[in-house]
Amino acid sequence: MxxxxxxxxxxxxxxxxxxxxxxxxxxxxxxxxxxxxxxxxxxIDEIPYMVVKKDGRREKFDRQKVLSGLLHACEKRPLSPSALEKIVDQTEAYVVDSPERERTTSEVGELIMARLKEIDTVAYIRFASVYRDFKDVSEFKQELEGLLLAQRRKG
The missing domain is CATH 2.40.50 (OB fold (Dihydrolipoamide Acetyltransferase, E2P))
Structure with missing residues (x-):
């Protein structure tokens, strides 16, 4: 203050x-x-933080829903619960920091995918496949080729 x-x-x-x-x-x-x-x-801050869905509906931000999606994507992956909690914390901070008290689900999803891509590419692909609603194997292939190209540039 x-x-x-x-x-x-x-x-x-x-x-x-x-x-x-x-x-x-x-x-x-x-x-x-x-x-x-x-x-x-x-x-007490009574106005909830919202996410705007692709169809325009507004929904209250639910950190448990974000964590649940991450847990599914990271199932049987060597990621610590604290790493996932950190992603959820960053996501929540991103929504809370919005001047309008809301973010689009595409902004939130892109943030989560960027964090997953940094720590586990398999979890990233799993999350992206659901988030981006991959329709067939060619979409998986395209995403994987992008990852491989990025890895070649780094190393």
Whole structure:
């Protein structure tokens, strides 16, 4: 919290009280630089973060749904649960950081695929096949050829 008087970001809480309606907390703070006091109010963030589906429908962001998709893609792969949790955390942060409080599922899916591609190409292909709705073997082949070409360029 920046001081409204001098802009310093360090302060201490002098007093905290719940509002009469119990829907917020009032905090008296004191700036550690200029020592002036100011009041802040803390409220629960009630507007949900949304994802916009391909057909235009809006749906509440569900981190469990993201994790479930990752678990399916990474089944029997040597990936730690913490690596998957990190991808879910990055995805959630991406949605939360949106100024409009929403992201498209294509943006979210591309982010997840980019992270998977960095850590496990088999899991990436599995996820991409479902996410991009591969219709036949030629689409798998095209994606694999792109991966092989990228690996040749690196190594």
């Amino acid at each position: 920046k001081c409204p008087y001098c802009g310093f970001s360090q302060d201490k809480v002098v007093d905290s009280r719940e509002s009469k309606e119990a829907d917020s907390i009032r905090r008296r703070r004191e700036c550690e630089r200029c020592e002036k006091r100011f009041t802040t109010y803390e409220r």
